């Protein structure tokens with residue numbers, strides 16, 4: 190495992206980019222051994238630039254893994270009924286094993302209604318209430334991709350997580366809550382912190398595992414971190430450009446929710462941003478699609494961890 194620049198500190202760098210590449214390779218090998226092609230349908234409504242980039246990457250990596258990619262790009266003013274109709278058709282389509290509706294959806298569409306219309310067996314984002322319930326009750330579920338990716342990195346780094354104290358910062362349905370459930374499932378002692386938590390630094394300071402998913406640039410400081418802790422930074426925040434508008438200087442740099450320079454001097458291991466959790470999310474989407482394809486056909490599930 191690579192070390193962070195000696196000048197910056199001593200933490201090992203958790204290379205999510207390399208791990209994700211290896212995972213995609215294992216998925217591609219599994220897919221090559223099947224006598225059918227798993228299919229992933231991605232639904233994008235509107236022109237959100239970040240979503241366009243994500244959907245493009247998802248489609249490309251799906252094809253690279255040997256799976257079929259079906260992209261459905263709909264205009265910004267599409268009605269909720271039209272999206273629900275498309276989801277119903279994808280639910281019935283035997284070539285489609287996974288369905289992902291890219292969020293956020295335009296304001297006229299209720300995302301909860303759309304997500305809960307997806308067949309839970311094809312819900313590769315793991316956001317359907319049935320999958321959330323299965324995860325919470327320890328039953329086989331489709332698990333949300335970002336927390337699943339974080340768990341893979343943690344197990345790769347630490348092995349058995351049993352008995353470790355874990356603090357998850359952020360309680361969203363797509364990251365924080367499922368992350369806490371996954372860590373509980375690994376027998377960690379879990380604290381789920383949020384914007385009303387008193388003494389965040391104190392809570393974080395007891396954590397052997399700290400997962401930050403708040404969407405606040407560099408909020409977690411070095412002196413919040415227990416020496417030697419493993420820090421997983423989910424945040425993706427773009428700082429304002431350094432140059433004034435209209436002048437060259439490009440986009441502002443990407444940072445996580447953790448102050449990397451400070452944290453790397455204290456933590457035992459840390460994910461960088463970019464190149465940490467980000468690449469794991471799409472790799473886990475492909476993993477979920479393969480798992481969904483096997484489960485739907487009653488085939489044994491591949492060992493991907």
Ligand code: NDP
Pocket residue numbers: 335358359360361362363364365382383384385389402403404405423424425426466467470
């Ligand atoms: P949400 O905005 O849905 O949730 C943020 C959570 O952080 C909320 O629970 C909120 O608390 C909490 N929070 C906000 N401010 C503070 C604060 N000052 N102190 C303590 N807690 C706070 O975000 P997401 O979960 O969707 O995303 C979190 C981050 O992860 C973002 O930067 C996002 O870009 C990134 N992300 C990265 C992905 C990847 O692939 N790497 C995928 C998904 C997200 P409360 O509930 O009390 O409001």
